[in-house]
Amino acid sequence: MQKLTQQQMGRLTVExxxxxxxxxxxxxxxxxxxxxxxxxxxRTADAFGMEAVVLCxxxxxxxxxxxxxxxxxxxxxxxxxxxxxxxxxxxxxxEEGYKIVAVEQVEGSVKLSDFEPAGNEKYALxxxxxxxxxxxxxxxxxxxxxEIPQVGTKHSLNVAxxxxxxxxxxxxxxx
Amino acid sequence: MQKLTQQQMGRLTVExxxxxxxxxxxxxxxxxxxxxxxxxxxRTADAFGMEAVVLCxxxxxxxxxxxxxxxxxxxxxxxxxxxxxxxxxxxxxxEEGYKIVAVEQVEGSVKLSDFEPAGNEKYALxxxxxxxxxxxxxxxxxxxxxEIPQVGTKHSLNVAxxxxxxxxxxxxxxx
Numbered sequence: 612m613q614k615l616t617q618q619q620m621g622r623l624t625v626e627x628x629x630x631x632x633x634x635x636x637x638x639x640x641x642x643x644x645x646x647x648x649x650x651x652x653x654r655t656a657d658a659f660g661m662e663a664v665v666l667c668x669x670x671x672x673x674x675x676x677x678x679x680x681x682x683x684x685x686x687x688x689x690x691x692x693x694x695x696x697x698x699x700x701x702x703x704x705x706e707e708g709y710k711i712v713a714v715e716q717v718e719g720s721v722k723l724s725d726f727e728p729a730g731n732e733k734y735a736l737x738x739x740x741x742x743x744x745x746x747x748x749x750x751x752x753x754x755x756x757x758e759i760p761q762v763g764t765k766h767s768l769n770v771a772x773x774x775x776x777x778x779x780x781x782x783x784x785x786x
Numbered sequence: 787m788q789k790l791t792q793q794q795m796g797r798l799t800v801e802x803x804x805x806x807x808x809x810x811x812x813x814x815x816x817x818x819x820x821x822x823x824x825x826x827x828x829r830t831a832d833a834f835g836m837e838a839v840v841l842c843x844x845x846x847x848x849x850x851x852x853x854x855x856x857x858x859x860x861x862x863x864x865x866x867x868x869x870x871x872x873x874x875x876x877x878x879x880x881e882e883g884y885k886i887v888a889v890e891q892v893e894g895s896v897k898l899s900d901f902e903p904a905g906n907e908k909y910a911l912x913x914x915x916x917x918x919x920x921x922x923x924x925x926x927x928x929x930x931x932x933e934i935p936q937v938g939t940k941h942s943l944n945v946a947x948x949x950x951x952x953x954x955x956x957x958x959x960x961x
Contacts, residue, residue: 612892612931614922620891620941628939647822651947657938681944688939716795717787724958747789756787759954763832764803764863766795768950769856772826775947776954779934783899 628688633662634785635733637709638778641697641749642668642740643770650681651771652738657685659782664689665704665735667697697737701752709735713753714777715745716766720758723777728784736777738770803863808837809960810908812884813949816872816924817843817915825856826946827913832860834957839864840879840910842872872912876927884910888928889952890920891941895933898952903959911952913945 623631638652638661649664649671656664666672672693673679673686694700701711710732728734737753739745750756759768759776768776798806813827813836824839824846831839841847847868848854848861869875876886885907903909912928914920925931934943934951943951 612888612894612925612928614919614925615891615893617941619893622941623937623939625939631937651944654940654942654944655947657940658934658936658943660937683940683942685938685940713787716790718790718794719787744789750787750789753787759833760957761833762798762806762835763860764798764800765829765832765858765860766792766797767829767858768833769826769829769946771944772830772946772950775943775950779951779954782935 625688631660633660634781636661636781637663637665637704637735638774639665639697639700639735639737640667640670641737641745643670643738644741646671646675646677647681648771650678650686652774653678653682653685653689655775655778656689659778661778662690664691665700666691666693667700668695697746697749698752701749704735709733711735711737711753713737713745713750713756714773715739715750715756716758717750717756720756723757723759723780726757728781734781738774741770800863806835808835809956811836811956812838812840812879812910813953814840814872814875814910814912815842815845816912816920818845818913818945819916821846821850821852822856823946825853827949828853828857828860828864830950830953831864834953836953837865839866840875841866841868842875872921872924873927876924879910884908886910886912886928888912888920888925888931889948890914890925890931891933892925892931895931898932898934898955901932903956909956913949916945
């Protein structure tokens with residue numbers, strides 16, 4: 612099994628990516644501390660054709676060296692917006708018609724494996740800080756919560772890994 | 787929606803985790819450079835109840851500070867083994883009856899969304915170096931390859947994110 616060359620992968624040009632119909636999904640980062648995690652979100656959003664990344668509070672914004680390194684430059688193609696606070700972002704996105712979804716372990720959450728995204732809905736998925744998760748006041752402002760089922764001793768995944776798993780499910784199911 | 791306390795999450799004790807029946811899946815890391823990525827694999831393997839993490843070549847081994855930090859200590863509960871080279875690991879795992887699967891973009895790969903793990907099979911999933919991916923000689927020693935479908939400009943995901951997506955699929959499908 613020969614590894615594919617970059618040409619064989621069918622990578623889009625920047626223009627093709629911008630013109631492509633995206634999955635109607637934005638990833639909202641609630642005070643994510645590590646620029647490396649931010650970069651990984653850009654890279655994942657590029658891979659799965661998501662609409663945008665929304666950077667809130669202390670979350671680093673491009674241009675930034677560590678984001679550039681870990682995003683492999685995907686922050687130059689994937690659309691992004693910044694908000695001073697996550698609550699402001701949530702209010703703006705709700706106004707624009709997004710369903711606001713906390714990705715968090717909360718009472719009444721829906722298991723990711725059971726969640727079926729509606730074809731006519733736009734989703735804003737909120738991912739939390741590395742230590743605190745999604746802030747309770749932000750959870751309170753969400754329409755629902757999705758949780759990744761887990762069985763181990765920690766019940767905690769790296770936030771960029773969580774983003775990969777959840778965005779993959781939306782990508783897979785919204786084909 | 788109230789966030790769950792750590793007690794409400796039903797986290798397993800170390801003893802309970804060790805006694806639990808695992809998914810028959812090991813994650814083989816082929817010369818992964820970043821100890822942070824190694825730590826993320828331990829954390830993901832804990833969350834999804836995987837059998838072990840297999841650390842090959844230059845891949846860092848516990849005890850190691852950065853692994854401990856990013857694994858949140860999951861390297862103390864998830865079983866691990868080390869091999870001088872990935873080819874040695876692949877040979878040993880094949881001898882033990884594992885099906886060896888490269889997670890890589892290669893000719894003839896199976897799309898992750900189309901792959902149905904067999905209930906009676908044990909899987910060794912090989913994840914590659916951050917820059918080089920899975921080495922061609924290691925791909926050549928694998929039984930098959932799985933590829934995460936991607937649509938963007940990079941066709942490249944962070945290796946820990948890749949691990950999250952692929953291990954999630956095995957977790958979800960092997961319930």
